Structures are given as C-alpha cells and as structure tokens.
Amino acid sequence: MQAGFLPLLVFFSGGLLFIALGFGISLLLQKRKPNNQKSTFYECGEDAGPVGSQFNLRFGLSALVFVLMEVEIVLLAPVLLNRFEITAGNAAQSDSLLKTEILIFLLILGAGFMLALGKGFFDWERPVNKVPDFQGPVPDFAYEQYNLDRLKKSSQGL
Numbered sequence: 001m002q003a004g005f006l007p008l009l010v011f012f013s014g015g016l017l018f019i020a021l022g023f024g025i026s027l028l029l030q031k032r033k034p035n036n037q038k039s040t041f042y043e044c045g046e047d048a049g050p051v052g053s054q055f056n057l058r059f060g061l062s063a064l065v066f067v068l069m070e071v072e073i074v075l076l077a078p079v080l081l082n083r084f085e086i087t088a089g090n091a092a093q094s095d096s097l098l099k100t101e102i103l104i105f106l107l108i109l110g111a112g113f114m115l116a117l118g119k120g121f122f123d124w125e126r127p128v129n130k131v132p133d134f135q136g137p138v139p140d141f142a143y144e145q146y147n148l149d150r151l152k153k154s155s156q157g158l
Helices: 002-029 058-081 091-119 140-156
Strands: none
Touching: 058 091
C-alpha cells in the first residue's frame, strides 16, 4: 500500500523543488533598487479619487465574464476529448447525440455572451466619479493642505 503513495510523494516533492528553484534563481538574478514610485499602489490605471468616491466596477465585470467563458470552455474540453471513446459503440446515434449536446452548450454560451454584450459589460467609457457631499468639522482646505504637505515630503524623500 505504501508503494502506491511513493509516486505521489515524488510528484509533490518534484513540484516543490521546481517552485523553490524558480524562486531561488529569481532572487539571485533580480536587481533590487527600491524607490518611492515602486512602493506606491497601482489600481488598474484608475486615478485615485477623493476618499469615499466610488470605484468603477467595469474591470471586475469584464474579468468575471472572462472567467465564466473560460470555465465553460474547460467544461466543453472533456466532451471533445472523449468523442472517440463515445462513438466506439453505436456510431451514428452517439455522434448525433454528441453534436446535439455541443450545439446546446454553445447556444447557452453564446446567449450568455450576447446578454453580457447587451448589458454593456464590455463598454469602456469612463464614467464620472460621484464625490459624496459630506460636511465635516474640518474644513476642506485643511485636507488639501495636508495632502499637499505629504506630497511635498514624499517628493523630497523624507
């Protein structure tokens, strides 16, 4: 029984060794030159708006549609790969059944894509950020002055 686990142990050990070698070589070859610009946050090209402004979800929606399409393609792959095993018996009947199943699946996939297209998930127009109207005890110019001071200090390297 332990002989059955030996190939599994070798497989996982080889995987961990491959990952460790990749990280090790990467650490040896990289040049480390940290600076302020490399340490800043990057948000998909979105400008950093005021605190409380809404973040545009168009990036998330297109990524979600992409993931859904990929999952559907992954679900279609085993059917196409096992086609030759299915058609070994009654070739005419199983082949027509396979083609019907694939056609229905592709119609559902196409309907989902058309729905996403119709809802505007792929439109890349930049909407206007809505700034919440909040009147706090601290005047707005104090926040602006604080941010300008922080920007000046960070540009001087303090």
